[in-house]
Amino acid sequence: MASGAAKAPSKIAKLLSISHDKDVDGLNSAAIVRRYAKSKGLKHEVILTDYGGFEKVFGKVAAYRNTLIIVTDLGMDETELDKVYDGLSRAIAQGCRVVWLDHHQWSDTSAKRILSLGNKTVLKINHEYCAAEIAFKVLMPRDEISEELARIAHDTDFNHREIEVANALTDALSVIRFGALDRREDLTEALKSLLTSLADEGVSGVWDEPTKRFKDSLLSKRIDHYRKDRMKKMKKALAGHNDIEIHERLVRILEMPSGVTTTDIGTFLSNPETLRVLGDDLRVADLLISVSQGGMLGFRRGSERVLCNGAAGLFNGGGHPYAAGGEYGMYDDFQAVCDDIALTLSKNTDWIA
Numbered sequence: 001m002a003s004g005a006a007k008a009p010s011k012i013a014k015l016l017s018i019s020h021d022k023d024v025d026g027l028n029s030a031a032i033v034r035r036y037a038k039s040k041g042l043k044h045e046v047i048l049t050d051y052g053g054f055e056k057v058f059g060k061v062a063a064y065r066n067t068l069i070i071v072t073d074l075g076m077d078e079t080e081l082d083k084v085y086d087g088l089s090r091a092i093a094q095g096c097r098v099v100w101l102d103h104h105q106w107s108d109t110s111a112k113r114i115l116s117l118g119n120k121t122v123l124k125i126n127h128e129y130c131a132a133e134i135a136f137k138v139l140m141p142r143d144e145i146s147e148e149l150a151r152i153a154h155d156t157d158f159n160h161r162e163i164e165v166a167n168a169l170t171d172a173l174s175v176i177r178f179g180a181l182d183r184r185e186d187l188t189e190a191l192k193s194l195l196t197s198l199a200d201e202g203v204s205g206v207w208d209e210p211t212k213r214f215k216d217s218l219l220s221k222r223i224d225h226y227r228k229d230r231m232k233k234m235k236k237a238l239a240g241h242n243d244i245e246i247h248e249r250l251v252r253i254l255e256m257p258s259g260v261t262t263t264d265i266g267t268f269l270s271n272p273e274t275l276r277v278l279g280d281d282l283r284v285a286d287l288l289i290s291v292s293q294g295g296m297l298g299f300r301r302g303s304e305r306v307l308c309n310g311a312a313g314l315f316n317g318g319g320h321p322y323a324a325g326g327e328y329g330m331y332d333d334f335q336a337v338c339d340d341i342a343l344t345l346s347k348n349t350d351w352i353a
Helices: 024-039 051-061 078-093 108-115 131-139 144-157 164-182 187-205 217-239 262-269 308-315 334-346
Strands: 014-020 043-049 067-072 097-102 122-125 242-246 249-255 287-291 296-301 323-327
Touching (some): 014 051, 024 043, 024 067, 024 131, 024 144, 024 187, 043 051, 043 187, 051 078, 067 078, 067 131, 097 131, 108 122, 131 144, 144 187, 164 187, 217 249, 217 262, 249 334, 287 334, 296 308, 308 334
Parallel strands (some): 014 043, 014 067, 067 097, 249 287
Antiparallel strands (some): 242 249, 287 296, 296 323
16 A cells, blocks of 8 residues: 555444333334344444433443444433534544434434534434334335334334234333343343344244243243232322313323333323222323332323423423423422422423424
């Protein structure tokens, strides 16, 4: 090579998948990315994370070289933007490429900043689909297993609850996650076996359709126990609910029991048949708000008269019109929390559809 000649870029030989660890959409997105890596002959690595883990995850990313980094089912909060950008920009300077596939709400500032990373960075955001559907359409559009994984993720993420195995996967993910958190185990390692089976064989790798059970009998037993325990907890939480009429919408607030997801509680509270407290029937609320012990807020809707992302935006959060998350902060008095939430919602109509 002549002196001063440009060095040829190193070839991408590895794929790093970063996806959401909390739901089936994140898991199935990661499974589709794994199938893509295999189809391209790329060494595959995965990190499953939640929004609180961005600094740690993208700090690690800064050390990667000659790697295709695919991020799925994770939105971008401007408060985390600098940390994410710094990690990715260092990786790109070392021969990496970035593809980000998501369906959450992004600010123009966040989108433009990620796209400014260079080296042909790809950012695909589409609110009409779940993340797994986007991953399927962009990465593996002719792959039947990826299509199946995307369809199941859509059923759970849009809360249709029409596919039995989708409901079972949701519960399996919860059981594995809560167990790992209790034991302080790494969530990626705890979920890797389930992810790998889904990626390699699709649903048939984990699910026995004739018996409607997981092939892992121990996992099935754990799910049975989890469902019974969850129902007791949700009924108890509902008994302590607080209803408020705001802008002619019924807002129902309750404390989130431990070991229950916001998706679970949202589905429970949206079903008229379950809304019985002390023998009295309750109507489904327009806006459902759960308050966790750590002060995080979950927003789900019982009607199309409200926008969950609009409500969450008032509490430093975001999401979709039908499901979102926000933050209240640590608290001691639940009634005081309800009063504060009601006052904030009453002063704003961004959450009214």
